[in-house]
Amino acid sequence: MNRNIIITGGAGFIGSHVVCLFVNKYPDYHIINVDKLTYAGNLANLTDIENAPNYTFIKADICDFDKMVSLFAEYNIDGVIHLAAESHVDRSIKDPFTFAHTNVIGTLSLLQAAKNQWKGNYADKRFYHISTDEVYGSLQFDGTFFTEDTAYSPHSPYSASKASSDHFVRAFHDTYGMPTVITNCSNNYGPYQFPEKLIPLFINNIRHSKPLPVYGKGENVRDWLYVVDHARAIDVIFHEGKIAETYNIGGFNEWKNIDLIKVIVKTVDRLLGNPDGHSLRLITYVTDRAGHDLRYAIDSNKLKKELGWEPSLQFEEGIEETVRWYLDNQEWLDNITSGEYEKYYQEMYKG
Numbered sequence: 095m096n097r098n099i100i101i102t103g104g105a106g107f108i109g110s111h112v113v114c115l116f117v118n119k120y121p122d123y124h125i126i127n128v129d130k131l132t133y134a135g136n137l138a139n140l141t142d143i144e145n146a147p148n149y150t151f152i153k154a155d156i157c158d159f160d161k162m163v164s165l166f167a168e169y170n171i172d173g174v175i176h177l178a179a180e181s182h183v184d185r186s187i188k189d190p191f192t193f194a195h196t197n198v199i200g201t202l203s204l205l206q207a208a209k210n211q212w213k214g215n216y217a218d219k220r221f222y223h224i225s226t227d228e229v230y231g232s233l234q235f236d237g238t239f240f241t242e243d244t245a246y247s248p249h250s251p252y253s254a255s256k257a258s259s260d261h262f263v264r265a266f267h268d269t270y271g272m273p274t275v276i277t278n279c280s281n282n283y284g285p286y287q288f289p290e291k292l293i294p295l296f297i298n299n300i301r302h303s304k305p306l307p308v309y310g311k312g313e314n315v316r317d318w319l320y321v322v323d324h325a326r327a328i329d330v331i332f333h334e335g336k337i338a339e340t341y342n343i344g345g346f347n348e349w350k351n352i353d354l355i356k357v358i359v360k361t362v363d364r365l366l367g368n369p370d371g372h373s374l375r376l377i378t379y380v381t382d383r384a385g386h387d388l389r390y391a392i393d394s395n396k397l398k399k400e401l402g403w404e405p406s407l408q409f410e411e412g413i414e415e416t417v418r419w420y421l422d423n424q425e426w427l428d429n430i431t432s433g434e435y436e437k438y439y440q441e442m443y444k445g
């Protein structure tokens with residue numbers, strides 16, 4: 095079946111994996127990647143498919159409603175996979191307005207543009223919104239998990255903005271009958287992640303013998319999922335997920351930050367040929383992140399039971415591949431971490 099699908103945020107970390115998967119797997123689909131190319135967007139993530147005949151890149155801001163309306167009409171869009179967002183918690187603490195604008199108004203702008211285009215004719219249409227487990231708040235060390243029924247309790251400006259966007263998506267289903275689906279995923283890792291997030295930041299800092307800033311005591315827990323497995327889940331849910339449903343996506347792979355950091359240090363040292371434990375000296379405990387959520391853990395059994403998805407990669411394998419990728423793609427890292435980002439990192443972020 096021919097489909098015209100807008101993927102927003104397709105030049106970012108997860109979006110670029112989703113774009114590549116869809117462009118390669120579905121030659122009959124026209125994939126239109128709409129991305130503003132903020133600091134986090136990078137067309138170098140897409141070189142594998144940039145010349146594919148079923149792929150179009152449009153540089154645009156999702157908050158530009160008139161532009162979204164014209165794109166939906168020009169390409170006769172029947173599907174949306176919405177990933178564009180401001181995504182880093184630390185930036186949201188410094189600049190919450192940008193997060194409210196992009197994540198809330200941007201999502202509303204896309205919903206309204208889809209509504210204008212589809213005019214109540216929702217046959218074969220779909221609006222798929224990608225969200226985060228962070229909307230559920232924080233768990234204690236008590237073995238419980240976030241399920242699809244967990245009440246929203248966001249703590250950071252980032253998670254508050256994502257929670258708000260989720261509510262708008264549900265409102266468009268309940269009010270206008272739009273065929274929506276939402277997924278809430280745990281922390282992703284893998285190639286092409288912007289090196290302000292924990293795993294690529296620490297790999298890069300070890301490479302340059304720079305301090306590894308561990309927030310608080312390093313006891314916070316995250317559930318880590320390989321990004322390619324997330325992209326596979328998005329494919330399954332876009333095609334087979336039930337309308338108006340929510341699915342949690344996770345790896346059943348919880349790691350205390352400090353334990354994960356030690357695995358990263360060990361792997362990078364081994365691959366760089368350093369003696370075992372060489373870079374442990376770089377670990378530096380710093381002031382905790384404000385409002386730092388203690389623990390995230392996702393129960394993704396609904397997705398497994400209803401749609402048969404589960405993670406394909408063991409964490410040990412995924413982390414090895416990831417570290418290798420960053421060490422083999424130092425030019426990609428250096429292009430990002432030089433210039434403006436380096437200034438931001440020094441002066442604002444860790445200053």
Ligand code: NAD
Pocket residue numbers: 102103104105106107108109128129130131132133134135136154155156157176177178179180181182196200224225226227256278279280281282283288
């Ligand atoms: P990212 O920051 O790497 O990429 C975001 C992309 O969105 C960039 O390409 C950026 O240029 C684009 N963008 C930002 N503002 C835009 C705007 N106004 N208009 C058009 N494009 C814009 O983010 P990511 O880590 O790939 O996350 C993608 C989505 O997945 C986000 O919605 C995020 O909330 C969600 N998510 C991320 C994770 C994770 O671990 N990274 C986990 C769960 C959910």
Ligand code: TYD
Pocket residue numbers: 183184281290291292293295307308309314315316351383
């Ligand atoms: P991050 O990659 O920013 O993802 P999120 O905040 O969305 O979970 O951070 C992952 C964990 O690592 C989180 O508990 C914060 C912690 N962290 C550090 O200890 N130091 C750092 O420099 C960064 C970026 C994160």
